[in-house]
Amino acid sequence: MAAAVASLAVPWVALRTLLLRSWHSSAASSSAWAEDLLHHMDRRDTWDRFYLKNRASGPQHFDWFFSYEDASGLLLSTLQGLSSGETRILDVGCGTSAFGLRLYQDSPHQLHVSCLDFSPVALDSLRQLLQDSPPPRHPLSCLCCRLADATDLKNTFESDSFHLVLDKGTCDTLLRCPQGPGKAKQLVAECLRVLKPRGRILQLSDEDPDARVPFLEQAGGGNVTVTEIGCINGICYYGYTLGQRLLDSTDSREQSPEGKGLDDLA
Numbered sequence: 001m002a003a004a005v006a007s008l009a010v011p012w013v014a015l016r017t018l019l020l021r022s023w024h025s026s027a028a029s030s031s032a033w034a035e036d037l038l039h040h041m042d043r044r045d046t047w048d049r050f051y052l053k054n055r056a057s058g059p060q061h062f063d064w065f066f067s068y069e070d071a072s073g074l075l076l077s078t079l080q081g082l083s084s085g086e087t088r089i090l091d092v093g094c095g096t097s098a099f100g101l102r103l104y105q106d107s108p109h110q111l112h113v114s115c116l117d118f119s120p121v122a123l124d125s126l127r128q129l130l131q132d133s134p135p136p137r138h139p140l141s142c143l144c145c146r147l148a149d150a151t152d153l154k155n156t157f158e159s160d161s162f163h164l165v166l167d168k169g170t171c172d173t174l175l176r177c178p179q180g181p182g183k184a185k186q187l188v189a190e191c192l193r194v195l196k197p198r199g200r201i202l203q204l205s206d207e208d209p210d211a212r213v214p215f216l217e218q219a220g221g222g223n224v225t226v227t228e229i230g231c232i233n234g235i236c237y238y239g240y241t242l243g244q245r246l247l248d249s250t251d252s253r254e255q256s257p258e259g260k261g262l263d264d265l266a
């Protein structure tokens with residue numbers, strides 16, 4: 001129990017610091033907004049208020065934990081293995097993060113990026129940022145914004161839809177709510193359902209592997225691997241990859257993404 005409290009305490013402090021640094025209003029009002037967000041992270045209206053405040057001076061990216069540049073090594077090394085054909089990526093709980101947009105812009109390979117969030121305010125900002133952005137490197141790449149609850153995607157995406165599901169901070173959000181673990185498990189289950197059979201989920205998080213790996217395994221994930229992204233502003237971040245659990249457990253080693261590119265995931 002003590003370990004679980006410790007693993008929550010660090011991110012909460014970090015999030016408060018991040019929010020205070022990012023919002024240029026008075027410290028007192030920023031603190032109230034941060035408290036609102038930190039205590040009601042599973043509620044859409046809370047996030048709508050957050051993104052509304054964040055775009056007060058026009059649409060802009062807000063990236064949770066760290067910026068695209070901080071994780072571009074991990075992302076681009078994953079993308080390097082892409083071969084011909086379209087690769088389908090879902091950024092689940094995208095907010096106004098630059099990750100989906102940068103992947104779409106920078107990849108020399110054809111990508112279909114779906115940026116999904118339940119906050120219409122966030123998606124409205126992201127659509128405007130997309131409109132103002134340069135064209136993608138691959139002329140057939142596309143990006144679409146989808147408004148949906150990530151814990152129930154049955155009316156949004158069919159099973160077997162994506163090669164890669166990116167989750168930066170969304171699972172963390174649900175884990176820190178009152179009904180946290182249950183909702184977070186629903187999220188992981190939906191992400192696993194929409195994956196192609198050999199596709200991967202990539203979660204970017206500040207949660208310690210001692211807590212996250214067993215959670216992901218309990219949530220139904222197979223072949224969970226951990227990559228240390230590094231320490232940014234004194235906080236360590238990790239990339240967790242997982243896929244669907246194979247019926248024959250002897251196959252799971254063969255499914256390891258180590259040394260494989262996404263062209264192996266077709």
Ligand SMILES: C[S@@+](CC[C@H](N)C(=O)[O-])C[C@H]1O[C@@H](n2cnc3c(N)ncnc32)[C@H](O)[C@@H]1O
Nearest residue numbers: 047063064093094095097117118149150168169
């Ligand atoms: C911690 S923020 C991360 C945003 C973004 N991925 C980033 O890295 O900046 C969590 C995001 O998940 C979204 N979210 C939370 N619960 C959700 C749900 N049930 N369905 C869809 N989006 C959700 C919030 O609106 C918010 O944009």
